[in-house]
Amino acid sequence: MELSDYIRVLRKNWLVIVVLTLVGLGAAAAYSLTRTPVYESSSSVAVSTQTGGTASDIQQGANFAQTRINTYVGLVTTPIVLNPVIAELDLGVTAQSLAQQVTASSALNTTIITITASDPDPVVAANLANQVAASLSTVVPEIEPQIEEGGSPIRLTRVSDAQPALSPASPNVPLNLALGLLVGLALGIGIAVLRTVLDNKVRTPRDAEAITSAPSLGAIAFDSKAKERPLIVHADPLSPRAESFRALRTNLQFLDMGGRASFVITSSVPSEGKSTTTINLAIALADAGKKVALLDTDLRKPKVAEYLGIEGGVGLTDVLIGRTRVGDVMLPWGGRSLFVLPAGKIPPNPSELLGSKQMATLLDVLERDFDVVLCDAPPLLPVTDAAILARGTSGAILVASAGKVTRHQLEGAVEALHTVGAKVAGFVMSMVPTRGPDSYYSGYGYGYGYGAYGYTQEQPKAARGRKRKTPVAVVPDTAPAFGEIGTDSRRGARDAGDAAAR
Structure with a gap:
């Protein structure tokens, strides 16, 4: 441990240390007051x-x-x-x-x-x-x-000759108070260090980097209102949390993946924020002018269609079994160069579908026609879907929730990817505290014309009310070609987008 780690331990456990110090001081005072003076x-x-x-x-x-x-x-x-x-x-x-x-x-x-x-x-x-x-x-x-x-x-x-003493020899109140203070302080520091040693949660990017041996691509700040506005990049683009997704976008563009740009975004366990991370990253990439394909490959508990407010009854599973063409079910969204392929109906064999030749062919075609392909996949520890899918992409991006996922769970997720020969492209820390000793943010970058989670008075009034409760799919004037899999893609995407908008 470095000096900064010890300082973080003291900051994190300062209340325990103070309480035990006061308890030691109080116990010494109580002992001294209850003793008969001698x-x-x-x-x-x-x-x-x-x-x-x-x-x-x-x-x-x-x-x-x-x-x-x-x-x-x-x-x-x-x-x-x-x-x-x-x-x-x-x-x-x-x-x-x-x-x-x-x-x-x-x-x-x-x-x-x-x-x-x-x-x-x-x-x-x-x-x-x-x-x-x-x-x-x-x-x-x-x-x-x-x-x-x-x-x-x-x-x-x-x-x-002995003379009557003017002050008692015991109890020695100053000495007892000093000893009580030192014992309480030592006990508090000992418990703080013990709690830190026994803590097996991943709390900082350095913890995750030591386990994954992969670079840190970004850290997403914790937002207590994340459930109310999961698409923060779309709902409040000037918030610090939206800025963290744009930083993730920038770091992602510097990855050298051998010319490929398809990523599986997954996590170790459920509820670590992988779906919202995937969607917000896709929106941020599309805002930067990238052609983005967002695939909901979580064929067990799909969430992308629900978050984006689009029809998800027909999607990836129908394409993989040959029931429909990808151009007929891939929907444009948000007036951006972002196209979404929902999961479709939940199949009985998700792992087999994601590891099929049809899925590999689909990824090859999408990589050719789009700048970036993002796949929202299930967690790695409960099921093997994400590991199988990551083998056919340029790499997996692990979302690690700060203070939630344990070291053992993250190690198991990395091992699951390495077992199938998949590459860990990097990791993203989610739900990172914005305050306290585990905070990853120092608040230095969010004072340029806007507040913490909204607009300041310098912003135009019209911009303050420019928010949508439900995203609406908008069909762009042009749509990318999908090769052999997506014949008549523009017509199919336009029809699907109109249906979603209705």
């Missing part, structure tokens, strides 16, 4: 020896005290030291219980013992530390062997 006080005693006055005696005494210091530290929490303290302060607890409130330590290479006592009452804590120090000072000389002159060689002297 105060600590410390008293110190110095350990010394009663020796002669010579330098060697003093040195030997200091060494002896140094070796015994850890023993005295350990005595602090024993009953022999704590029982007198309990009796003196009338605590009413056992030595074992009191030992949990008392600690002792000695700094390295010193003979000073620091005794620390803790209690919810600061005065009690100070008294407890002082009494433990006094008890230790009494006990140690008693347990040490006496010297020849009498008395103990060890003497403990209190060097500092």
Whole structure:
């Protein structure tokens, strides 16, 4: 992953990170507020020896005290030291219980013992530390062997008395809040990274390019009103989504397909926008002056005739079985050099028809008479129709829906094409978010005289109302010849167009 990927992960999961950070901070605050404040006080005693006055005696005494210091530290929490303290302060607890409130330590290479006592009452804590120090000072000389002159060689002297603390030692609210903040932040970032690692959806063109090993031909922006106006290039040609189809048209023209220009447009799974992508691309190509043949080769769930508002009862299936000629059923549409061949009746054997010699011959003739031939095909994973058809064209264009199709599904679609020897000409990302971390658009190209999804005040008023609810097939003055398959094509296309218009 690159730095941009990590930034995208943080942007995408910022809410989870913030929530968990606040939860950690709140948990730490709740813990701190529910704890009983505990105060600590410390008293110190110095350990010394009663020796002669010579330098060697003093040195030997200091060494002896140094070796015994850890023993005295350990005595602090024993009953022999704590029982007198309990009796003196009338605590009413056992030595074992009191030992949990008392600690002792000695700094390295010193003979000073620091005794620390803790209690919810600061005065009690100070008294407890002082009494433990006094008890230790009494006990140690008693347990040490006496010297020849009498008395103990060890003497403990209190060097500092404990004072009541002004602020509690625990809970340490600032420290707890800092730890809660860090733990919550780390947990949030961890979950964000885990979600990204486990996410198997194709979300960016780079993801699709890594799977397909094919170039990205374009990205179609997500439009919440796509179902209301599927033919965006025709209904609102100045919208950003229509502009993305024109960009797709431009990129398609730069593909080197060995002189051929017939494409199967398909997807991995249903509802990825392949039909609307095919139709809008065909309209954009026709607007650029190209002669375009649009074939509805989805012989299972045809949608082209429904979207374009034309009669689709007779079409491709009738041509392939020899029931009619292509020129009689291929309809001109929209006043452009765009001719549409509907799917016709749904046959019982779609795969056999699309892989037949008649279909190959039809594609050859259409490639000769048109600049571009586009075939709207079924998804690749449910059925094999698109893979069989793609083998007879110049290549397949895969439509991948951002955030919908999984990596496994896209890999399966590419494998299905490669299995039959079909070429993946490129891919198109559909339903790409226009906002957020997965956005492919930065909004830099859509401020030149028109708004996001409509016209600005600079546009002529007449242009604002120039929209049709239902496309009407218009017969051009001239129609391309369809060779042997389409004898009398102009007459058949004109009659079909008039019927669709009625």
